[in-house]
Amino acid sequence: MDFSELFDFLTQLQKNNSKEWMDANRKWYRALRTNFVAWLDDLDLTMSHLHDDYYPTPGKKGINRINNNLMFHPHKPIYKDHFGAGLDKAPNTADFYIEIGVKQCLLAGGFWRPDPKTLRSIRDGIDYNGEELQKILDGSMFKELFGSLYKDEKLTNAPKGFSNDHPHIQLLRNKTFAVVHDMKREEVLRNDFKEKIKLVYLEMLPFRRYLNNAASV
Template sequence: MVQPSTLKFLKSLRSNNNKAWFDDHKEAYQAAKTDFESVVQQIIDGLAKQDPSLGGLQVKDAVFRIYKDVRFSKDKTPYKVHMAAAFQPGGKKAMSAGYYVHLEPGGNSMAGGGIWMPPAAELKKVRQEIDYNFDEFEKIISNKEFIRRFGKIEGEALKSAPQGYSADNPAIAYLKLKSLVVSHSFSDDLCTQPSLVKEILKTYATMQPFIKFLNRSFE
């Protein structure tokens, strides 16, 4: 579970996204960071049992910094108004499909996963895996529990079929995608309940065949 004070800090940060306020509330930030990292460690411990490839993952390799890189952004506010972590072999910067958790007050928290905007060479491999094994892929994403928890796969799509594929390919809706991700949202109330980590791990368990299929592209 996340402490209510952590959500309170993030909510206040949204209204006071500037260095002066942040510096004045450094202790509250450190407490929120420690709290979130404790949850991340619990997730890692549970995930390692579900997916042995994540057994050696460290908290520092999973958690994203709260400081934004504003060099190429129109929004120059210096801090993210959420806390997040990614769980994948090799850490959050590795080029593979993985699991993700996002903590943001206002009903914006969620557990998700997949592969986000991979480089062209990696995306080509994912498309090939889907094309060659579409029956298996379709079975995974049409599973009743998968649909109940995630709905459909999300991601920005090309306007036309990618090079090498015809518009009437049975898998074309997925072959057009530049990212393949799914997510399941959590209420602020659930985030502060002892059952939070259990619910996140349940979400990841439902997602695991999808993640494994995507990562097979890189074997």
């Protein structure tokens, strides 16, 4: 995959974010998309050997649409400024997400504002064994790669059914349980980019497993 060409395409798209420009460059887009799907297929195969519970996700299934959803976000441009995809994504489980864009490149995973039932299950898991999640979050390599949980809206008080003096109240107040590893464009262009993805994926895996176990109850 020639990521330098992908960055060039996305840069030009953002300068000319219109259906007319996309129609005129549709062949270029389709070629890049095909190459990105092939790259995802290769990455998916590589990562499937990392552990037995990996959920195979073909590139065509994992890749996101490049069109923004204007029905819910009418003020956004027609097209996104990135290529994104999810891998290792069994139904109702925590994401592992890759984004390659002109403004940001990142690897992320977890649950973004899960539905009420899933959120309640995660909070119940924290109530039962929040020490395990806190231990994962406090790991030195975990902190180096992700810092802390993704900063999103939090409840001002304890969620229903929990007290404000709960030992893990700061975790329980979260609405999103996810982490993000930001990358520079230079990292994406390096020959060892796949190795970087594997490293981040494996460090994130205990966090995602914890969430999946909690959400499945």
